[in-house]
Amino acid sequence: MMSKEFICIVCPRGCHIKVDEINNISGNQCKRGEAYVKNEMQNPKRVLTTTVRTTFLNNPRVSVKTDDSIPKDLIFPAMELINKVIITKKMEIGEVVISNILNTGVNIVLTKGTSNNSN
Amino acid sequence: MIKDIVVIGGGASGLAASIAAKKRNKDVLLVERENSLGGILNQCIHNGFGLDMFKEEYTGPEYAHRFIEDFNCQNIDYLLNTTAIKLVKNDGLYEIIITSKEKGLEKIQTKTVIISSGCYERTRGQIMMPGDRPQGVITAGSAQRYLNINGLLVGKRVFILGSGDIGLIMARRMCLEGAEVLGVAEIMPYSNGLNRNIVQCLNDFDIPLYLSHTVTKIESDEFKCLKAITISEVDERFQPIKNTEMCFEIDTLLLSIGLIPDITLLDEIELEKDSLTKSIKINQAYESSEPGLFICGNSLQVHDLVDNVSKESNRAGNSAADYLENKVNKRQRIKVLPGKNIVYVTPQYIDFGWIFKDLIINFRASKKIEKAVIKVYQKEELIYQKRRTFVVPSEMETISFSYQELKKDEDITVELEEV
Numbered sequence: 340m341m342s343k344e345f346i347c348i349v350c351p352r353g354c355h356i357k358v359d360e361i362n363n364i365s366g367n368q369c370k371r372g373e374a375y376v377k378n379e380m381q382n383p384k385r386v387l388t389t390t391v392r393t394t395f396l397n398n399p400r401v402s403v404k405t406d407d408s409i410p411k412d413l414i415f416p417a418m419e420l421i422n423k424v425i426i427t428k429k430m431e432i433g434e435v436v437i438s439n440i441l442n443t444g445v446n447i448v449l450t451k452g453t454s455n456n457s458n
Numbered sequence: 459m460i461k462d463i464v465v466i467g468g469g470a471s472g473l474a475a476s477i478a479a480k481k482r483n484k485d486v487l488l489v490e491r492e493n494s495l496g497g498i499l500n501q502c503i504h505n506g507f508g509l510d511m512f513k514e515e516y517t518g519p520e521y522a523h524r525f526i527e528d529f530n531c532q533n534i535d536y537l538l539n540t541t542a543i544k545l546v547k548n549d550g551l552y553e554i555i556i557t558s559k560e561k562g563l564e565k566i567q568t569k570t571v572i573i574s575s576g577c578y579e580r581t582r583g584q585i586m587m588p589g590d591r592p593q594g595v596i597t598a599g600s601a602q603r604y605l606n607i608n609g610l611l612v613g614k615r616v617f618i619l620g621s622g623d624i625g626l627i628m629a630r631r632m633c634l635e636g637a638e639v640l641g642v643a644e645i646m647p648y649s650n651g652l653n654r655n656i657v658q659c660l661n662d663f664d665i666p667l668y669l670s671h672t673v674t675k676i677e678s679d680e681f682k683c684l685k686a687i688t689i690s691e692v693d694e695r696f697q698p699i700k701n702t703e704m705c706f707e708i709d710t711l712l713l714s715i716g717l718i719p720d721i722t723l724l725d726e727i728e729l730e731k732d733s734l735t736k737s738i739k740i741n742q743a744y745e746s747s748e749p750g751l752f753i754c755g756n757s758l759q760v761h762d763l764v765d766n767v768s769k770e771s772n773r774a775g776n777s778a779a780d781y782l783e784n785k786v787n788k789r790q791r792i793k794v795l796p797g798k799n800i801v802y803v804t805p806q807y808i809d810f811g812w813i814f815k816d817l818i819i820n821f822r823a824s825k826k827i828e829k830a831v832i833k834v835y836q837k838e839e840l841i842y843q844k845r846r847t848f849v850v851p852s853e854m855e856t857i858s859f860s861y862q863e864l865k866k867d868e869d870i871t872v873e874l875e876e877v
Binding site for chain 2 (some may be wrong): 348350352365386389397400402414450452
């Protein structure tokens with residue numbers, strides 16, 4: 340493995356933390372930075388937010404999110420599934436549009452009702 | 459009929475201001491030009507909103523939803539698809555001309571007005587960008603609206619100028635939707651965006667960030683469409699350095715080069731302007747130099763966190779209610795001035811006619827300071843000081859102190875001292 344550099348996002352200081360070939364961590368100014376980098380190396384996770392299509396002319400897209408974070412490398416596979424969804428009926432904020440996406444135990448939920456824009 | 463309060467704009471700011479005023483039993487009317495409430499939050503589908511107020515990481519639409527529900531519960535009057543185009547004051551009353559497709563021009567009269575009309579994006583004209591004028595050069599917020607609201611991807615090969623948060627968020631968003639984002643150029647030696655966005659929007663997608671770089675050439679093809687841009691490194695005086703040019707063949711250049719408060723509705727009223735905030739000057743009650751005219755949210759000062767917009771606008775709504783209840787005494791004001799290492803400060807005045815327990819002062823630092831002391835002086839006397847670590851220009855700072863400590867005849871100055 341090559342040496343890698345991370346920007347710590349735990350606090351506004353934003354330490355540039357280096358990890359070398361034998362996993363030595365340097366550049367962090369506190370313990371939290373070390374924990375952050377270890378997690379980023381082993382199991383980086385992200386919340387994915389995007390939109391899905393609808394059949395409504397006045398709001399052709401409605402926003403969605405993963406209801407928990409998913410592994411970073413599943414973001415594009417998840418996008419592919421989400422982009423196949425078309426919403427045809429009125430739905431409320433928080434309703435599930437894909438459950439247990441890619442066997443992560445995480446659902447894709449609406450972050451806006453599809454009726455919000457029609458009034 | 460004469461309204462108590464008319465609120466201009468139904469985004470985060472207008473919602474919070476009108477909810478606060480209605481809870482004080484005032485007759486409130488909110489005017490919104492779009493077809494729904496929520497303002498810019500509707501297109502900000504990413505998460506990270508509400509950490510401060512609700513200890514939750516809401517997306518923009520979810521954050522708006524909380525306020526829209528409260529707004530609807532209060533039964534506040536509102537007009538959608540309606541634009542306020544003129545505001546004047548006549549015999550102590552405000553007159554607002556509104557227009558809508560359905561009803562045409564109408565006039566409303568009101569005792570007070572709260573301006574919560576948000577801000578607009580700077581365009582290429584404002585930074586005098588050289589080169590051709592093809593299609594395909596568009597502000598990041600416009601591209602965000604096309605994509606997240608209308609479902610239209612504005613380009614396939616994209617470059618972004620400016621590393622503000624909207625630019626970074628759009629870099630990731632365009633990538634997710636299948637566009638190729640070739641890079642982000644920032645004229646300053648540091649990014650204006652949050653570290654979190656640098657990591658999760660650029661590094662996650664291997665998008666390079668070119669610091670101390672700017673666009674020095676724009677080329678179009680025979681159809682007047684964007685074909686390529688050239689970026690160059692700049693020196694300390696932001697002048698392009700020769701032989702540092704890099705060319706990118708792209709179809710879209712997104713601009714994320716700053717936001718300016720939208721106060722065009724105030725053109726016909728003579729008000730004290732602030733060249734630093736590019737808005738109007740206010741006192742601690744969010745009241746302009748014209749009694750009964752209030753302003754809050756991004757039309758007062760460009761915020762980085764919506765939570766601060768909501769809090770500020772709630773206070774502005776309460777101020778309008780106080781004004782209507784004749785709680786304002788004989789006016790006597792002093793100035794609040796920005797001192798060393800400070801770009802701007804709000805409020806710009808303290809008016810002793812308004813009774814407040816605590817004074818809330820916002821300001822922005824002019825540079826990154828690792829260890830700073832915020833100091834407030836009245837003439838030579840130090841009346842407030844507080845240590846703060848990691849003060850950066852991209853994050854608005856807030857201090858609050860007791861009003862009792864102030865003399866009523868001397869201006870005060872806020873400064874940031876490096877330790």
